[in-house]
Amino acid sequence: MKSQSYMTRAMRARDPRYATILGKLGYARADAVAAPASSSDDPLTDLRKQYQDIVGKRPFHGWDAETLEAKLAEAKAAS
Structure with missing residues (x-):
């Protein structure tokens, strides 16, 4: 069994918060794209x-x- 670190588990997660943070760190993935900031009409x-x-x-x-x-x-x- 491979050793799993925090980063490898985070890279496999589909949570958009991870996508945002990891994208800022340079680890962007195509399948874990964060939702774009919505421009509300509020x-x-x-x-x-x-x-x-x-x-x-x-x-x-x-x-x-x-x-x-x-x-x-x-x-x-x-x-």
Whole structure:
């Protein structure tokens, strides 16, 4: 029986998390491709990105879209 190390077991796994990590390390495999990052049409995600670009800080995740829009308006008025 062959000795199996962590890397050989990870290379055989079909878990997309392994595919992402091993791909970054240079061990990409064709059969274990990680799912592409989905570009969601969620307006909240877009507002969070805008807030981070304008203010320079990440927004509080408890804020809803209305609050983020108000914060963005304040930040744009201040600059």
